[in-house]
Amino acid sequence: METTVKTKWNIDTAHSEISFKVxxxxxxxxxxxxxxxxxxxxTENEDFINADFSFTAKTASINTSNKDRDAHLKSDDFFNAEKYPEMTFKSKSFDGNTLVGDLTIRDVTKEIKxxxxxxxIAVDPYGQTKAGFEATGSLNRKDFNLTWSAVTEAGSIVVSDTVKLLIDLQFIKA
Structure with missing residues (x-):
């Protein structure tokens, strides 16, 4: 019986960013x-097809360059960082172009693409093997119980339901 050797890659946080736009x-x-x-x-291969991706972010680490807004996002109106300190992603499939997996925010898990x-893949000047990925997508924040909403006097929605995700990841071969 042949056993497949999996290669583990760890995030290089100095060269990665998890960002969003709303x-x-x-x-x-x-x-x-x-x-x-x-x-x-x-992963079992150098093209990362069907690799297992997993991700965790501390919700209290949200940063929009505005302390009041960040405090509001950490509150129960949005992430409730005290009760739900982490959001997680676990992949189900990766075909080289589309990454499908389960995203959990608060107490809700939904599949996203x-x-x-x-x-x-490249080797840096220090001999470390690195792999780079750029991922984009969007989600409806209300699907994850991030339901706070307000309307201005003129009838404009204050915060859009659609959140765009922009994820730049660099991994180091373990």
Whole structure:
């Protein structure tokens, strides 16, 4: 019986970013990111087809460059970082272009799809083998019980339901 050897890759946080964009009052876009996260990949091949991706971010690490807004996002109106300190992603499939997996935010798990560009593998000047990925996608925040909403006097929605995800990942071969 042949056993398949899996290669583990760990996130290089210095060269990775988990960010999002959401429309504010439907006229401007707010960008934010999570500063405390971890991710790993286990793969049997160099093209990462059907690799196992897993990701965790501390919800209290959300940063939109505005302390009041960040505090609101950490509250029960959105992430409730005290009760739900982590959001997680666990892949189900990766075909080289589309990453499908279960995203859990608060107490809700839903399948999401991300479009992925695998940028290849390279060895850095220190002899470490690295792999780079760029992933994009979107989700409806209300699907994950991030339901706070408000309307301006003029009838504009304050925060869009659609959240765009922009994820840049670099992994180091273990």
């Amino acid at each position: 429309k504010h009052m439907m006229i401007s876009t707010v960008t934010g990111h999570f500063t405390d996260f971890d991710a790993t990949v286990e 991300l479009d992925v560009d695998f940028n290849g």
